[in-house]
Amino acid sequence: MASQSGEHLLRAAQMAEADRITIASGVPGHELMARAGSGVAAAARRMAAPGARILVICGTGNNGGDGYVAARLLQAEGRDVAVMAPLGPATTADAGRAAADWAHGRGAAVAIDADVAGYDLVIDALFGAGLNRPLDGAALDLARRLNASGRPVLAVDVPSGLNADSGQAMAASVRAAATVTFAARKPGQLLLPGRLLCGDVTCVDIGIAPETIARVAGGIFRNSPDLWQASFPAPSLEAHKYRRGHVLCGSGGPLSTGAIRLAARSALRVGAGLATVAAGLDACRAHAAHLTAIMIREAEGAGDFARLLDDARFNAVILGPAGGVGPELAARVEAAARRGRALVMDADAISSFAGAPERLAAVIAAGEGAPVVMTPHDGEFARLFGDVAGVMDVGAKYERAVAAARMTGAIVVLKGADTVIAAPDGRAAINDNAPPWLGTAGSGDVLSGLVGGLLAQGMPGFEAAAAAVWIHGAAAQAFGPGLISEDLPEQVPAVLRRLLRQGAQAGAAR
Ligand SMILES: NC(=O)C1=CN([C@@H]2O[C@H](COP(=O)(O)OP(=O)(O)OC[C@H]3O[C@@H](n4cnc5c(N)ncnc54)[C@H](OP(=O)(O)O)[C@@H]3O)[C@@H](O)[C@H]2O)[C@@H](O)CC1
Numbered sequence: 001m002a003s004q005s006g007e008h009l010l011r012a013a014q015m016a017e018a019d020r021i022t023i024a025s026g027v028p029g030h031e032l033m034a035r036a037g038s039g040v041a042a043a044a045r046r047m048a049a050p051g052a053r054i055l056v057i058c059g060t061g062n063n064g065g066d067g068y069v070a071a072r073l074l075q076a077e078g079r080d081v082a083v084m085a086p087l088g089p090a091t092t093a094d095a096g097r098a099a100a101d102w103a104h105g106r107g108a109a110v111a112i113d114a115d116v117a118g119y120d121l122v123i124d125a126l127f128g129a130g131l132n133r134p135l136d137g138a139a140l141d142l143a144r145r146l147n148a149s150g151r152p153v154l155a156v157d158v159p160s161g162l163n164a165d166s167g168q169a170m171a172a173s174v175r176a177a178a179t180v181t182f183a184a185r186k187p188g189q190l191l192l193p194g195r196l197l198c199g200d201v202t203c204v205d206i207g208i209a210p211e212t213i214a215r216v217a218g219g220i221f222r223n224s225p226d227l228w229q230a231s232f233p234a235p236s237l238e239a240h241k242y243r244r245g246h247v248l249c250g251s252g253g254p255l256s257t258g259a260i261r262l263a264a265r266s267a268l269r270v271g272a273g274l275a276t277v278a279a280g281l282d283a284c285r286a287h288a289a290h291l292t293a294i295m296i297r298e299a300e301g302a303g304d305f306a307r308l309l310d311d312a313r314f315n316a317v318i319l320g321p322a323g324g325v326g327p328e329l330a331a332r333v334e335a336a337a338r339r340g341r342a343l344v345m346d347a348d349a350i351s352s353f354a355g356a357p358e359r360l361a362a363v364i365a366a367g368e369g370a371p372v373v374m375t376p377h378d379g380e381f382a383r384l385f386g387d388v389a390g391v392m393d394v395g396a397k398y399e400r401a402v403a404a405a406r407m408t409g410a411i412v413v414l415k416g417a418d419t420v421i422a423a424p425d426g427r428a429a430i431n432d433n434a435p436p437w438l439g440t441a442g443s444g445d446v447l448s449g450l451v452g453g454l455l456a457q458g459m460p461g462f463e464a465a466a467a468a469v470w471i472h473g474a475a476a477q478a479f480g481p482g483l484i485s486e487d488l489p490e491q492v493p494a495v496l497r498r499l500l501r502q503g504a505q506a507g508a509a510r
């Protein structure tokens, strides 16, 4: 798993292990802390004009140590710096050394009840990765006063109170305008509400080798092209349309046809060679009034649909967008999985297995190993898994998604502003490029089409799902506010142009 390329996200325990390995290899801890503190000071310089009053709040551990280093560096260049140590003196050797170096300067120490609103910038170095229980007492009170003050906060590693693994606040958390983290980003900086509490995150190299990061990493990635570009389908002169795959899209009834058209159009836009919508006769008439490049086939029930799959050229299937919840749709899912087609299950296809994830797991297991990607939002996810132990009750969002993937054998795309893509082998990617205006009716249908279009071109399931989620976010960004779901497929060509250019450059550099 460590051999997978991409930007690793490290949990607090993995980060501590990377520190330990680096220190054991001969880099002293205080040197790592010096680089970390220097990165914090650089960010503070960008945030505070000369003459600004800066308050550094230092905890007792190494996070506080980073704060003392930053305070010393800023003060040495003539900045107006004060330090508050609300929980008492440093308790680790490296932090103690940093605190002593600071105290040799001429900086002021301020009392815990000082008015934090009197400062232009507050550096929050109270707790970092060592946070091991919810804030309470003086720390909780200080975090609340800081948030109420409205002053810009620069957080060291993570805002104090934020769980770096899960992205959840432990009782309460400081809300930062910016965060400087070290060596690698942490999952809690991408997951909500953590992403909002961190503000802009900068990752500073403190001298921990990339090999060390890869060695301790646990298969959680930031979703970016690095993760999947190597398997992204590049157009080739030799490829005719059938080589680029044929997506079969199962329609809902005559009054619910728009969703699957959005999916089919998106599948074509992302590069599938052909897309066909399969529908009952009345729905076919509705589709015929709209479709040009996308083909239409009549299929009245699940039996008709299964017979269409006798044509081996339909190599990917999309089921679910406005498909109608019930046994009929479940039977189509079963037919597609049994016939070994790469399958996207969205919306109603997921809900057709409500409370019966074991049944879905059996359907997928009976397939021929072709990828099945399901794309639930939180509501559909909860409907599918009900109160299944070990899925709904596990901590972080990526842990829920991985548990669901392991249980069902599907790639799980758990949607939201912080969409997580998870594979049965334990890999997970957290997406952070989706703008808020992507949450618009029908945008999930577009996503299912993008996944199906990439699967049809032979991309592996996890990579296809991650790439589709990223392209979806990039297309929404490219359009901007005012987006409706019909706009998304039309933005895909520009996103692909950029991706293919970058891919060619990366290939040339290798
Ligand atoms: N290791 C390295 O080489 C490097 C590490 N680096 C930096 O170190 C940071 C991690 O440092 P860390 O492990 O010392 O933990 P840290 O976040 O300072 O807090 C621990 C202290 O807080 C206490 N405590 C916890 N929760 C509490 C609560 N709710 N309420 C009250 N107290 C609470 C806990 O108390 P205890 O559990 O012992 O009672 C302990 O005393 C990391 O984020 C990065 O900034 C960089 O310098 C690069 C090199």
Ligand SMILES: Nc1ncnc2c1ncn2[C@@H]1O[C@H](COP(=O)(O)OP(=O)(O)O)[C@@H](O)[C@H]1O
Binding pocket: 347, 377, 415, 416, 417, 418, 419, 434, 435, 436, 437, 438, 439, 440, 441, 442, 443, 444, 445, 446, 447, 472
């Ligand atoms: N606040 C948000 N910020 C960014 N993306 C969002 C937000 N809310 C929803 N999304 C994305 O929008 C899409 C909505 O999908 P879905 O809930 O299935 O909607 P629909 O059924 O209308 O198509 C998902 O890809 C989801 O990740």
Ligand SMILES: [K+]
Binding pocket: 063, 124, 125, 126, 127, 128, 155, 156, 157, 158, 159, 160
């Ligand atoms: K902090």
